[in-house]
Amino acid sequence: MGNRFIDKLHGFSPLSPDEVKVLAKATANPRKFARRIDLIREGDRPGPVFVVLEGWACRYKILPNGTRQVLAYLMPGDSCDLHIGLLAEMDHSIQAITPALVATVDRVEMDIILDSNRGIAKAMYLSQLIDEGTMRAWITSMGRRSSLERVSHLMCELYMRARNIGLIDALDRLALPLSQALLADSLGMTTVHLNRVLKVLRESGAMTIERGVLHIEDPEKLIRMAGFDENYLHRRLRQVA
Structure with a gap:
């Protein structure tokens, strides 16, 4: 490696x-x-x-x-x-x-x-x-994005960052080593609330997290739900679709 x-x-x-x-x-x-x-x-x-x-x-x-x-x-x-x-x-x-x-x-x-x-x-x-741009995006999420937008935005960001360094597998999945408690603590939410939001995202067909694996099934939908603008990462999630 x-x-x-x-x-x-x-x-x-x-x-x-x-x-x-x-x-x-x-x-x-x-x-x-x-x-x-x-x-x-x-x-x-x-x-x-x-x-x-x-x-x-x-x-x-x-x-x-x-x-x-x-x-x-x-x-x-x-x-x-x-x-x-x-x-x-x-x-x-x-x-x-x-x-x-x-x-x-x-x-x-x-x-x-x-x-x-x-x-x-x-x-x-x-x-x-x-x-620093990423930090500003997190501050914006905490202050102005809804719970659904906040979770969607973080998933877009983590997926893009992981893809840029070769952590996405052949099936376009990311092994996400983040517990729900850790995710909740990064999103300013309770684990119960986070579970509800993840259920909505799963039922929408946008993404799933199952057994520690993130699969973005519909990148365009997730981008819309998050209101995601990738300019602070200088990459485009749409390129994975």
């Missing part, structure tokens, strides 16, 4: 052979994390730049009443916390959702890489801009 982090950055900005070697060296000694293990916790001193090579992770916050809000999902090839070292402490936690292989790049090393490699710097900044 190749290095999805390098593949992702190369898709944003052409990388020279030397830049590819630099990134391969920087991510050559990843660490294994078991599921539900935190890579870093809220309140910790910011650490290195995390690069997810295999598996899924999420950003989350725990509220004073003990409830959890999932802030983002990280897939293979994603990196995070490029500039958070400027802060005194983490304002959220990052946890492995599945067994994950995560490379850590020391901040001093990353600064040297960015200063010395223009292609890598451009690709990393583009990646960060897309992450």
Whole structure:
């Protein structure tokens, strides 16, 4: 298996052979994390730049009443916390959702890489801009989209992101390692409410989630139900139809 982090950055900005070697060296000694293990916790001193090579992770916050809000999902090839070292402490936690292989790049090393490699710097900044666009889409969902639109929108997003990195199988399905509790915590819903919405989507013929597998049966219908505009991901779900 190749290095999805390098593949992702190369898709944003052409990388020279030397830049590819630099990134391969920087991510050559990843660490294994078991599921539900935190890579870093809220309140910790910011650490290195995390690069997810295999598996899924999420950003989350725990509220004073003990409830959890999932802030983002990280897939293979994603990196995070490029500039958070400027802060005194983490304002959220990052946890492995599945067994994950995560490379850590020391901040001093990353600064040297960015200063010395223009292609890598451009690709990393583009990646960060897309992450910020995704965050804005989530904020919009939480504030203005209906429950049905919110769930549909997230499924469109996850499917597109997974397809872009080769996680969709030959039957156009995605193995979705997200429990209903985790999905509910990312959508600001209860699991009971989420179940009702998933039932509506299933009965509409737009999509199903069964035994942890997402199948978008009618992409055009799901796009309409979600009011999905893919510009923040710079890809088009309609291309899978």
